[in-house]
Amino acid sequence: MKQQIENVKKSILSFEAKTEKEVEDFRLRFLVKKGEVNSLFEEFKKLTKEEKRKAGSILNDLKNYANQKFKELNEGVVAKEEETKEGTDFSLPGSIVPQGSKHPLSIVQKKMIEIFERMGFNISLGPEVEDDWHNFSALNFPKNHPARDMQDTFFIEKEISLRTHTSSVQVRVMEENEPPIRTISPGRVYRNEAISARSNSFFHQIEGLYIDEGVSFADLKQTLFLFVQQFFGEKTEVRFRPSYFPFTEPSAEMDIFLGTETEEDYRLTKGTGWLEILGCGMVDVNVLENCGIDSKKYSGFAFGMGVERITMFQYGVKDIRTLFDNDKRFLEQFKLLN
Numbered sequence: 001m002k003q004q005i006e007n008v009k010k011s012i013l014s015f016e017a018k019t020e021k022e023v024e025d026f027r028l029r030f031l032v033k034k035g036e037v038n039s040l041f042e043e044f045k046k047l048t049k050e051e052k053r054k055a056g057s058i059l060n061d062l063k064n065y066a067n068q069k070f071k072e073l074n075e076g077v078v079a080k081e082e083e084t085k086e087g088t089d090f091s092l093p094g095s096i097v098p099q100g101s102k103h104p105l106s107i108v109q110k111k112m113i114e115i116f117e118r119m120g121f122n123i124s125l126g127p128e129v130e131d132d133w134h135n136f137s138a139l140n141f142p143k144n145h146p147a148r149d150m151q152d153t154f155f156i157e158k159e160i161s162l163r164t165h166t167s168s169v170q171v172r173v174m175e176e177n178e179p180p181i182r183t184i185s186p187g188r189v190y191r192n193e194a195i196s197a198r199s200n201s202f203f204h205q206i207e208g209l210y211i212d213e214g215v216s217f218a219d220l221k222q223t224l225f226l227f228v229q230q231f232f233g234e235k236t237e238v239r240f241r242p243s244y245f246p247f248t249e250p251s252a253e254m255d256i257f258l259g260t261e262t263e264e265d266y267r268l269t270k271g272t273g274w275l276e277i278l279g280c281g282m283v284d285v286n287v288l289e290n291c292g293i294d295s296k297k298y299s300g301f302a303f304g305m306g307v308e309r310i311t312m313f314q315y316g317v318k319d320i321r322t323l324f325d326n327d328k329r330f331l332e333q334f335k336l337l338n
């Protein structure tokens with residue numbers, strides 16, 4: 001009996017299984033009722049008491065060993081299958097990496113910049129924390145002049161504030177460069193306004209500046225008209241309305257025509273059919289001189305527009321705050337537009 005047990009043990013020890021089928025062969029050979037291990041138990045029954053005492057424990061050990069070996073073989077095969085799946089099965093579909101999307105403001109800003117770049121404008125940037133000179137004084141806002149109230153300012157110190165417009169970058173560019181200057185300045189600006197569906201305490205603008213000899217209002221109109229045609233479509237109508245800004249003379253605001261046919265257009269244009277999209281004008285002589293540019297030799301135009309306003313119009317966004325909530329359900333809708 002002892003010898004028989006030893007022989008079965010040896011067979012179990014040397015048994016190898018690489019596939020599920022081979023593991024099953026092991027089970028059928030050793031573990032089923034008529035398998036080699038149970039057959040030994042049948043033999044065992046026939047032994048005398050004395051012999052049973054000797055063989056009992058080694059036979060039990062054999063059974064445990066067989067079960068243990070079966071478990072190991074099984075785990076080995078499963079692990080191997082996983083391994084080949086991950087390592088070499090190229091026909092399996094890849095794991096999906098979620099795709100990000102550009103922010104709608106970035107999409108619109110990029111499109112605007114590209115249009116002006118094609119017209120020969122370069123990009124210039126300035127600081128968001130600005131001194132009084134660049135944000136106001138150089139731009140012809142006299143101290144204590146009511147024009148400063150046009151923009152509610154976040155002050156940091158007496159003469160230092162968060163910039164209220166990107167016009168501050170005009171000043172920096174003119175101070176540092178000789179004409180001809182053709183530049184656009186995108187950036188974030190801040191205003192101390194009550195937050196609502198229509199206004200936020202920060203937003204984005206794109207500023208434009210063109211200074212050279214003999215630049216006229218006709219150049220301004222043509223540049224902006226070309227921009228509108230490329231951005232909103234060739235047939236877009238525009239109009240210029242006289243306006244006032246301290247840093248331009250004459251000054252204007254430009255509207256594009258939407259009509260009042262849809263309820264949305266009616267609402268956006270307050271029933272006029274016209275949507276204001278930017279402020280512009282010929283750079284005031286005082287501003288040129290403040291920035292060290294010879295106003296007898298050079299003239300130029302400037303314009304500034306809000307990116308949020310145009311983004312909201314383009315995508316039908318009704319509340320400016322949705323642009324800053326970072327709600328994925330909103331942002332994911334812009335995936336295809338990247």
Ligand code: DAH
Pocket residue numbers: 164165166167207208245247248278279280281301302303304305
């Ligand atoms: N800075 C003005 C604003 O924030 C916009 C603006 C108007 C910019 C006329 C200009 C301009 O350059 O010429 O409301």
